[in-house]
Amino acid sequence: MTIKVIVKKDSNGNPRLSRKGETTIYVRYQHNSKVADFQACKIAPKSIEFVEVRGKLEIMEPYIKQRVKGRLDAIENIDLVKRDIKAAVNRLIAKGIEPMPKIVKREFEAGFVQDSEEELRPMIKEVFRDYINAQSHAGVAKGTLKQYNSTLNHIESFHKSEGFEYAIDQADLNYYDALVSYLKVTHKGITKESTVGKNIKTLKSMLRWARSRGYEVHPDVDLKAFKVAKSTKKVYYLTEEEVSRLLDAELSDNHKLSRVRDRFVFNCYVGLRVGDLNRLNIKHIQTIEREGKKVKLIEAITEKQKKRGFIPLKPIPLSILEKYDYSLPNISDQKYNMYLKELLKKVEIDRAIEIAPGEFEPLYSLVTSHLAVKTFITLCHKWGIPTKHVASITGKTEKVINEYYYAVSDEDLIDVMLFNNQ
Structure with a gap:
């Protein structure tokens, strides 16, 4: 699955123009060699950041050149379309449907709104806030609460990057793998296994607390593969x-x-x-x-x-x-x-x-x-x-x-x- 920003070209390899001299920027979603294009915005070709790749012009981030009128709106529209595509893909995966481009486009055009049944499902971040509040009233130390809030912030950033709010019962092994990858690679590049492990440990504690309060929690949380990474570094000290x-x-x-x-x-x-x-x-x-x-x-x-x-x-x-x-x-x-x-x-x-x-x-x-x-x-x-x-x-x-x-x-x-x- 890939998502990239493109413009369509004429027979000479130049950006295709409208009567107003503008070209349309699309976000292309590709899966299993099939593609679907989503219109993001229209802008003059000279305003677009191009780079030559193997003799062809390709769009490069941040897509629109500096000091171009309407630049921020255009970039925002592109990012919004990219986020909504990801959200549509994640909704399909959550339903057990393979996210083929045609199906993703239908889901995308449906309005990006979760159905009423999904809206009633408790979201991870909401239950997490309840968990932190309960631990605070139970007298948990300030430093521990600080760690809980830090983990919640990481999870909220992860959901934002996915363009999708996960429900409490969607925290399965796929969710675990994606979150660990995000923490290590995308989100500030957390390099210490022990730091990643600390966040996963907090997540597991919250999920088990949620289960004990009657929430439906995915059984994957009890598998060994849903693991808390531990540090193997040398313990050093002063003599x-x-x-x-x-x-x-x-x-x-x-x-x-x-x-x-x-x-x-x-x-x-x-x-x-x-x-x-x-x-x-x-x-x-x-x-x-x-x-x-x-x-x-x-x-x-x-x-x-x-x-x-x-x-x-x-x-x-x-x-x-x-x-x-x-x-x-x-x-x-x-x-x-x-x-x-x-x-x-x-x-x-x-x-x-x-x-x-x-x-x-x-x-x-x-x-x-x-x-x-x-x-x-x-x-x-x-x-x-x-x-x-x-x-x-x-x-x-x-x-x-x-x-x-x-x-x-x-x-x-x-x-x-x-x-x-x-």
Whole structure:
């Protein structure tokens, strides 16, 4: 199936003209070697953007030359016809009808209006908004709601590009394939499999929620092929030596990086989510007595899971908290991640990380606030803290920790392979 913009030509190969000296621009739909032409607009040939292809004149986008009267209206008409052709094709496919050009033309000329039965079918975007609203009332974290809204925006853009609004029961494997292709190729070129997977995961959660509320959902959503792509990239982290190097760095002349360093190093020892880190204050600090010693710990209800968590404070994070009177510097995510890269580069934490086969980047160029959580989880393993306790502290499941956060430290691997079995 192809759609392209053409003009019809006379016997000399020139654009065919009307009595007014205008030529008609058509949108041609082709399927299985059959074609149908749809009139889009009329305009003087000299106003059209032509390019010579194999000795023939072809129209090239944006179709109409700059500074031509009526240019925007002509382009809009062409784009409208292209969208309506796609909409007609999609309606036929949804009905199980092969979109042959003659049938598409009949559907196109019918008025581009879905029949009354289809109009009553709940649309994906409408149900999605209900889902987000329900999750908001259920107390889902702001960051999660932001992800839901982002996925909805992607889906609305996808539907717009297709020229068709999909109903909730039309989200089948064909829909999945088209959406994944759109996310990867058309819509801003999302290159990370994990980012595409995150959007598909949100879509599947919404569809299953819709089914539980009585909506008719296509059974393809339960197939393995309707999959959530997962990231296979290496989990990188800071070693204890690198954390110590950050802590010992002389930054008295750089107040900005000093504050960023303290916030980051603190979280390398406690592993809090960004939202929980931002809310942390002296009311969350408790003092208990353990084996004759007074111990301070963080006791807080996590923003995402709404669970009460306890994090014992080691001397280093406790001293950082006391430095700021138990209220850490609050920095916007964008600036924080930008300053972190500057900080690690200044402290020369620049070991090479292989991000793809044969492709390396210095660690400082990859750092984000999330690196602190990965570092915390990896260091906890080195300290001998069981994964179930790490899960309790971070609010993540053991499965998620093992798949996405835990990394075997190079030092541990060397010790096990070379020294422990001698």
